[in-house]
Amino acid sequence: MPMHIGEKDFKKRVTKGIQDDFMRGAVRSAQERLQNRRAAAAEELGDWEEWRTLGQQIRSHTVEHLDYYLHQLSEKVAELGGHVFFAETGEEANEYIKQVVQEKNAKKIAKSKSMVTEEISMNEALEGIGCEVIETDLGEYILQIDDHDPPSHIVAPALHKNKEQIRDVFKERLDYLKTEKPEELALFAREKLREEFLTADIGITGCNFAVAESGSFALVTNEGNARMVTALPKTQITVMGMERIVPGWEELDIVVSLLTRAAVGQKLTSYITALTGPKQIDEADGPEEFHLVIVDNGRSKILGTEFQEALHCIRCAACINVCPVYRHVGGHAYGSIYPGPIGAVLSPLLSDYDEYKELPYASSLCGACTEVCPVKIPLHEQLIMHRRKIVEDEKKSTLAERIAMRGFEQIVHSANLYRTATRMAPFLTTPFAKNNVITKGPGPIRNWTDTRDLPRPTKERFRDWFKNREKQGGAV
Amino acid sequence: MIGNIQKGALKVKVSFFITCLGDIFYANAGKAAVELLERLGCEVEFPDAQTCCGQPAYNSGYHKETLEAAKHMIEVFEQSEYVVGISGSCVYMLHEYVHLFKDGSNWQKRAIALKEKTYEFSQFIVEILGIEDVGASYQAVATYHTSCHMTRLLGVKEAPFKLLENVKGLKMVDLPYRHDCCGFGGTFSVKMANISEQMVDEKISHIEETEANLLLGADGSCLMNIGGRITRQGKPVEVKHIAEILNSRGDE
Numbered sequence: 001m002p003m004h005i006g007e008k009d010f011k012k013r014v015t016k017g018i019q020d021d022f023m024r025g026a027v028r029s030a031q032e033r034l035q036n037r038r039a040a041a042a043e044e045l046g047d048w049e050e051w052r053t054l055g056q057q058i059r060s061h062t063v064e065h066l067d068y069y070l071h072q073l074s075e076k077v078a079e080l081g082g083h084v085f086f087a088e089t090g091e092e093a094n095e096y097i098k099q100v101v102q103e104k105n106a107k108k109i110a111k112s113k114s115m116v117t118e119e120i121s122m123n124e125a126l127e128g129i130g131c132e133v134i135e136t137d138l139g140e141y142i143l144q145i146d147d148h149d150p151p152s153h154i155v156a157p158a159l160h161k162n163k164e165q166i167r168d169v170f171k172e173r174l175d176y177l178k179t180e181k182p183e184e185l186a187l188f189a190r191e192k193l194r195e196e197f198l199t200a201d202i203g204i205t206g207c208n209f210a211v212a213e214s215g216s217f218a219l220v221t222n223e224g225n226a227r228m229v230t231a232l233p234k235t236q237i238t239v240m241g242m243e244r245i246v247p248g249w250e251e252l253d254i255v256v257s258l259l260t261r262a263a264v265g266q267k268l269t270s271y272i273t274a275l276t277g278p279k280q281i282d283e284a285d286g287p288e289e290f291h292l293v294i295v296d297n298g299r300s301k302i303l304g305t306e307f308q309e310a311l312h313c314i315r316c317a318a319c320i321n322v323c324p325v326y327r328h329v330g331g332h333a334y335g336s337i338y339p340g341p342i343g344a345v346l347s348p349l350l351s352d353y354d355e356y357k358e359l360p361y362a363s364s365l366c367g368a369c370t371e372v373c374p375v376k377i378p379l380h381e382q383l384i385m386h387r388r389k390i391v392e393d394e395k396k397s398t399l400a401e402r403i404a405m406r407g408f409e410q411i412v413h414s415a416n417l418y419r420t421a422t423r424m425a426p427f428l429t430t431p432f433a434k435n436n437v438i439t440k441g442p443g444p445i446r447n448w449t450d451t452r453d454l455p456r457p458t459k460e461r462f463r464d465w466f467k468n469r470e471k472q473g474g475a476v
Numbered sequence: 477m478i479g480n481i482q483k484g485a486l487k488v489k490v491s492f493f494i495t496c497l498g499d500i501f502y503a504n505a506g507k508a509a510v511e512l513l514e515r516l517g518c519e520v521e522f523p524d525a526q527t528c529c530g531q532p533a534y535n536s537g538y539h540k541e542t543l544e545a546a547k548h549m550i551e552v553f554e555q556s557e558y559v560v561g562i563s564g565s566c567v568y569m570l571h572e573y574v575h576l577f578k579d580g581s582n583w584q585k586r587a588i589a590l591k592e593k594t595y596e597f598s599q600f601i602v603e604i605l606g607i608e609d610v611g612a613s614y615q616a617v618a619t620y621h622t623s624c625h626m627t628r629l630l631g632v633k634e635a636p637f638k639l640l641e642n643v644k645g646l647k648m649v650d651l652p653y654r655h656d657c658c659g660f661g662g663t664f665s666v667k668m669a670n671i672s673e674q675m676v677d678e679k680i681s682h683i684e685e686t687e688a689n690l691l692l693g694a695d696g697s698c699l700m701n702i703g704g705r706i707t708r709q710g711k712p713v714e715v716k717h718i719a720e721i722l723n724s725r726g727d728e
Contacts, residue, residue: 018670324657328674362668364661364675365535366624387537397537408533409541413548415525425500437707447666451673452704455501462499462506466492466522 002090002121003351005150006332010358017329023152026162027330034156034321037265038372045261055258056376058251059312062243066303069212069245070294076215080277082290086242090120090297097122097204097237098129100291104235106131106201112219112226113137114206115154115315116241116295118337119350122204133204134196136225138189142166145173152331152339155263155317160330193225203233203287207240208315209255210292213248216276217292220259224271236278236287242294243311255314258374262316298350306385310345312375317342319369319379325362334359341369341379348386353394360386400444425457487519488605491553493561493570493594496528497696502562505696505717509562509597512723516605525552529569535662539576546573550586558604559594562719563695564626567596571630596626597719598694602635613644613726619651619688620718621658621679621702623695636694636718643721649686656682660701676705683713691715 007013017023042048062069074084087093101109109131117123123133135144139158143149146169151157158166163180170176170188178184205226210217217238219226230236246252252274260266279286302311320326320340331339336347336356344359360383369379391397411417432438437453440446448454490513494506510520530545550573553559561567571591577584601607620636627633640648659665659675666672679702683691691706691713693699703715 014668014671018674324659324675324678325668325671328671328678361664362671364624364657364659364664364672366657366661367628368624368655368657371628384535384537387535388539389537391537392539401536405533405536405538405541408528409538409544412527412530412533412541412545415527415548415552418527419524422496422500437704439708444666447669448704450669451708452676452701453707454704455700457500458503460503462494462503463522463524465503465507466510467524 002124003119003336003338003347004355005337006335008335010333010335013333013335014329014362017333020330022162022165023160023330024328026160026165027327030156030159031321031327034264034317038262038318038321039265041261041265041267044267051254051258052374052376054254055314055374056312058246058254059314059375060309062246062251063303063308063311066243066245069247070242072212073210073215073245074292074294076212077277077290077292080215080280080290082215082277082292084292084294087293087295087297090122090295093120093239093293093295093297094122094125096291096293097239098125100235100237101126101131101202102129104201106235108196108200109133109202109204110136110197110200110229110233111140111204112206112221112229113140113157114204114239115151115337116206116244116297117204117239118151119241120239120295120297122239134193134200136193136196136223136229137221138186138223138225141189141193142169145169150332151337153317153320154315154338154340154342155320160332197228197232200229200233202235202237203229204237204239205229207238207244208259209252210240210245211247211249211252211274212245214276216274218252218256219271219273219275220256220269221273222264222266222270227271227273230273230275230287231285234287235289235291237291237293239293239295242296242299255375259314259316262314262318262372262374302349307345307349307382309377310342310349310382312377313342313346314375315342316374318372318374322368322372323363324366324368325364329362334362341383342377345377345379345382345386353390353396357390357394357396360384360390419463422457422461422463426459429457487517489557490518490520490560490600491556491558492520492522493526493553493559493566494522495561495563495566495696497700498562501700502696502717505562505719508717508723509560509719512610512719513560513601515723516601516607516610518605523552523556527552529566531566531569532662534569534572534576543576546576546587547583549573550583550590553590553594554586556593558600559590560597560600561594562597562717563697564596564623564630564632565695565697567594568625568630570594596630596632596635596694598635598639598722599630599632601722602638608638609642610639610722612642612722612724613646614721614724615645615726616690616714616721617647617649617688618690618692618721619649619683619686620654621651621683621691621693621695621698622654623693623698624657626694627655632694636692639722640692640718643724645726646721649688652682652685653678654682658698658702660698662697665701672701673705676701680705680709680711680713684711689713692718692721694718 153159167180278290441449573587
């Protein structure tokens with residue numbers, strides 16, 4: 001599975017994450033910074049909740065009428081002289097892109113940040129035919145230099161590394177001689193990358209949002225690298241997930257405002273680039289040839305299901321930035337290029353439950369994600385829906401759990417059975433109790449008592465107390 | 477007149493919802509809540525047929541099983557005037573029943589009726605009884621854990637603080653990062669035990685930063701999680717449900 005990253009076993013990935021103190025320190029401070037910035041930017045608007053509602057309405061309307069808007073988009077792009085290709089799978093997308101690359105006899109490709117190309121492993125496909133693909137987003141560049149370390153965050157891919165680690169990567173791989181100051185690191189990368197832009201044969205970009213009414217697409221960055229990718233090479237390929245589209249410019253204005261505030265707490269990022277087709281006769285710059293690759297890769301099978309709202313995602317990562325589970329295990333533990341709450345919802349949908357059945361359970365359902373989502377995706381509820389599906393449709397839960405839940409069902413809808421069970425609790429737990437706490441529980445309780453004490457059930461339940469009190473005349 | 481209650485008026489009838497953890501582990505919190513509600517002018521009854529709200533099954537994906545719990549609880553509290561529970565999370569689950577049934581169905585109508593009369597304990601005192609000072613006194617330096625389901629899902633954010641601020645002798649200290657989950661999460665705490673452990677340890681480190689000697693909360697499950705880890709580590713912080721403090725008259 002192309003989306004998959006790291007070790008196959010979920011538990012091993014989690015343990016590795018928890019033991020990585022450097023990573024956890026980096027993630028903790030990044031999360032805190034991003035959370036605070038997001039909160040300040042949201043508050044500054046004054047009516048953030050209304051903005052969220054607007055965002056939700058726009059995304060919901062667009063995804064509901066996705067076929068209409070995709071058709072409009074592709075007609076417009078074709079009118080402008082661009083080429084549009086609908087790829088049902090990642091392989092189809094890669095085949096098409098390889099074909100364009102081979103026709104142009106291209107060797108060097110400059111690329112701006114794109115999660116969908118990570119999802120379909122486009123870089124590997126192009127490297128397989130002898131191309132050199134250069135990531136020009138600073139975070140992605142660092143990871144690429146560091147032996148293709150996979151991204152651990154959808155907005156800040158190298159979030160798991162601190163500046164000292166980045167300095168060491170540059171030192172080791174690129175003979176960097178300066179300090180770990182972010183400005184010096186960025187300047188160094190900038191100089192290196194400038195050469196690459198000038199010599200690239202093809203530029204490949206992702207797409208934050210396509211605009212259906214004009215056949216345009218928008219890129220949101222802080223580094224300006226995406227603008228370079230689209231300005232210098234003669235041929236440009238833009239790859240978009242099929243749901244990354246808005247009806248028109250007014251809607252683009254709103255979703256971009258939500259995105260920049262929710263993602264990095266900025267009113268606007270340093271660069272927001274909107275490009276429309278290949279270079280026209282009266283234009284000074286832009287690519288001579290433009291290809292738009294629209295990738296389905298499992299998205300259309302989500303349409304019309306209880307998970308449709310997951311397609312509303314605008315990839316801001318606000319949910320990832322507040323998630324306590326993500327904070328402790330890091331992005332790589334999810335085993336998917338889409339980590340955190342949205343990753344736990346999306347990964348099993350775009351791949352399958354065999355690959356990602358643990359992810360919906362990697363959440364305490366605290367709802368912090370749902371609270372911050374700028375387009376109001378009920379993320380924690382979607383995780384519960386996954387669990388329901390795993391249990392009821394896929395029948396992938398353990399036999400022990402199924403038996404326990406059947407027992408639970410019997411007990412909770414019978415007052416008598418319930419009373420008996422709760423009356424038995426203190427007696428059943430007596431063998432495990434010491435000084436009014438249980439320190440070594442049986443069965444699944446062991447997982448609890450390995451790290452925490454469990455209180456011993458009180459001899460007199462609340463209901464016994466209440467009944468006795470009533471017998472003695474009730475309230476005093 | 478105390479709060480919204482006219483002196484001499486008919487007493488507010490409350491059906492008490494103890495929750496399973498409350499019934500089995502935290503009888504003291506339940507007793508305190510009942511005594512306080514009575515003192516504030518309520519007539520409290522306890523429908524003995526009540527069981528569990530079904531949340532453990534619901535959150536684990538066993539929705540058919542949850543339906544049985546929901547129907548049972550709807551029937552149990554059908555005749556109640558108000559239902560008052562001592563866990564924000566379990567009270568929220570009673571509200572969630574509305575989404576378990578088909579739109580417009582008779583069961584859904586009954587679930588809506590239950591939702592409209594069901595309140596979390598501190599919420600009920602502040603919003604329905606209209607009381608913010610329950611006349612309690614307790615000597616301690618305390619901090620308060622805001623449980624996720626109660627604040628984010630049920631939407632009760634202020635009520636516990638309003639009540640605690642008026643407890644004589646009680647000094648409240650803000651808990652840093654109070655919006656962070658304590659790592660309980662129901663079956664999450666056993667299914668993802670090692671992640672849960674990291675979360676509860678982080679929570680405890682923030683509690684320690686406050687230098688409070690008492691941790692309060694309105695959800696037995698979170699308190700069981702944090703408290704269980706605190707006693708395991710032998711830390712000098714006592715853990716109590718807010719009902720126990722609000723019912724205290726300074727005689728402890």
